[in-house]
Amino acid sequence: MARLAQTHGLTDVQQEILATVRDFVDKEIIPVATELEHRDEYPQRIVDGLKELGVFGLMIPEEYGGLGESLLTYALCVEEIARGWMSVSGIINTHFIVAYMLKQHGTREQKEYFLPRMAAGETRGAFSMSEPGLGSDVSAITSKAVKDGDAYVLNGQKMWLTNGGTSTLVAVLVRSDEGHPEGTAPHKSMTTFLVEKEAGFGEVRPGLTIPGKIDKMGYKGVDTTELIMDGLRIPADRVLGGVTGRGFYQMMDGVEVGRVNVAARGCGVAQRAFELGVQYAQQRHTFGKPIAQHQAIQFKLAEMATKVEAAHAMMVNAARKKDSGERNDLEAGMAKYLASEYCKEVVEDAFRIHGGYGFSKEYEIERLYREAPMLLIGEGTAEIQKMIIGRRLLEEYRFQG
Numbered sequence: 001m002a003r004l005a006q007t008h009g010l011t012d013v014q015q016e017i018l019a020t021v022r023d024f025v026d027k028e029i030i031p032v033a034t035e036l037e038h039r040d041e042y043p044q045r046i047v048d049g050l051k052e053l054g055v056f057g058l059m060i061p062e063e064y065g066g067l068g069e070s071l072l073t074y075a076l077c078v079e080e081i082a083r084g085w086m087s088v089s090g091i092i093n094t095h096f097i098v099a100y101m102l103k104q105h106g107t108r109e110q111k112e113y114f115l116p117r118m119a120a121g122e123t124r125g126a127f128s129m130s131e132p133g134l135g136s137d138v139s140a141i142t143s144k145a146v147k148d149g150d151a152y153v154l155n156g157q158k159m160w161l162t163n164g165g166t167s168t169l170v171a172v173l174v175r176s177d178e179g180h181p182e183g184t185a186p187h188k189s190m191t192t193f194l195v196e197k198e199a200g201f202g203e204v205r206p207g208l209t210i211p212g213k214i215d216k217m218g219y220k221g222v223d224t225t226e227l228i229m230d231g232l233r234i235p236a237d238r239v240l241g242g243v244t245g246r247g248f249y250q251m252m253d254g255v256e257v258g259r260v261n262v263a264a265r266g267c268g269v270a271q272r273a274f275e276l277g278v279q280y281a282q283q284r285h286t287f288g289k290p291i292a293q294h295q296a297i298q299f300k301l302a303e304m305a306t307k308v309e310a311a312h313a314m315m316v317n318a319a320r321k322k323d324s325g326e327r328n329d330l331e332a333g334m335a336k337y338l339a340s341e342y343c344k345e346v347v348e349d350a351f352r353i354h355g356g357y358g359f360s361k362e363y364e365i366e367r368l369y370r371e372a373p374m375l376l377i378g379e380g381t382a383e384i385q386k387m388i389i390g391r392r393l394l395e396e397y398r399f400q401g
């Protein structure tokens with residue numbers, strides 16, 4: 001039988017990694033995900049298992065103790081994990097973005113210090129751009145760093161940190177005017193600081209408070225928090241890359257690979273919704289036959305499967321483009337936009353196929369229905385993706401008349 005979301009041209013190593021992760025998802029994640037989600041419980045056993053599999057170091061170079069795998073391998077693993085439970089892919093995602101930013105932009109000392117710990121999953125990453133007053137408009141950041149001797153003093157409030165409580169390293173983007181004259185464009189006066197802290201809530205380092213978990217409609221289990229900096233002192237050698245004023249570009253680079261990752265999550269959740277819908281449609285009978293035998297339901301299944309295939313193909317394309325060393329902002333933007341919209345639609349169709357039972361917490365689709373909307377927002381909303389896509393199209397198709 002032709003299964004959905006197959007990827008051609010994978011190496012033996014890639015196939016082996018994927019098979020291992022798929023097996024872990026089927027045995028260790030799917031059976032417990034809904035129960036843990038309803039209790040909003042952090043999936044510690046699952047995280048420990050993924051640590052053992054080396055998933056936290058998938059893309060970290062081998063010289064730093066990781067597996068040195070490609071973005072494609074990583075994205076395909078994320079797709080599998082999200083098929084099991086989207087929150088688990090969220091636990092890995094911010095870690096992956098911070099490791100990627102360190103690999104691309106860190107000083108040698110920063111890489112040597114952080115990457116081996118991150119590959120082992122001992123140091124766990126979160127990243128922080130958003131503030132209470134802004135998300136899409138990163139250039140409006142108000143949190144600030146001021147130079148004081150051989151350190152910087154950070155003040156301000158951050159919002160929506162995925163893994164804010166459980167992480168021990170946060171890449172924080174703030175404004176830093178030092179060395180940048182008045183009137184410098186906002187994106188040229190921002191700096192990423194590598195902030196180490198204790199895991200947990202409350203004052204996790206002098207001058208740094210993580211107030212507690214934000215109560216969310218879905219995406220439970222993984223902690224999402226605020227972060228308050230009040231005279232937080234960070235040594236100058238914890239400026240990412242050692243030079244101020246580059247933070248905006250570093251973060252955008254991280255978010256770009258993050259977008260492929262969110263697309264992969266959309267693919268995984270949509271696949272699971274399709275699996276649930278196609279199973280239920282063959283079990284539930286109305287008017288003397290399984291509902292799968294009604295053409296209206298078959299059409300729904302056909303539309304859902306087509307969307308799963310299309311999103312997977314675009315996500316794979318975006319990952320391969322990045323792996324080839326080329327710019328992939330257009331492909332990543334398109335993949336993220338399409339996969340998250342299709343995910344929402346496929347989940348809704350699977351929900352409808354379940355009839356009234358889809359509304360019951362006993363059925364997995366109820367959880368997916370609350371999880372899918374997060375993908376429309378995280379790593380840039382649909383409108384922001386369309387702005388990126390539109391701008392790039394006008395570059396590529398510049399009118400020559």
Ligand SMILES: Cc1cc2nc3c(=O)[nH]c(=O)nc-3n(C[C@H](O)[C@H](O)[C@H](O)COP(=O)(O)OP(=O)(O)OC[C@H]3O[C@@H](n4cnc5c(N)ncnc54)[C@H](O)[C@@H]3O)c2cc1C
Pocket residue numbers: 094127128129130133134135136137159160161162163216219224374377378379380381382383384
């Ligand atoms: C569960 C969760 C986890 C998150 N994790 C993180 C994290 O780990 N780190 C982090 O830094 N952030 C995180 N975020 C924040 C997330 O990135 C932002 O919520 C997102 O970028 C949108 O920003 P906003 O919420 O401020 O919406 P706004 O920017 O206020 O946008 C509101 C609406 O206006 C639209 N809009 C905005 N500008 C334009 C425009 N120019 N043209 C047309 N439409 C526009 C948007 O598309 C949206 O529909 C998380 C958010 C959530 C919900």
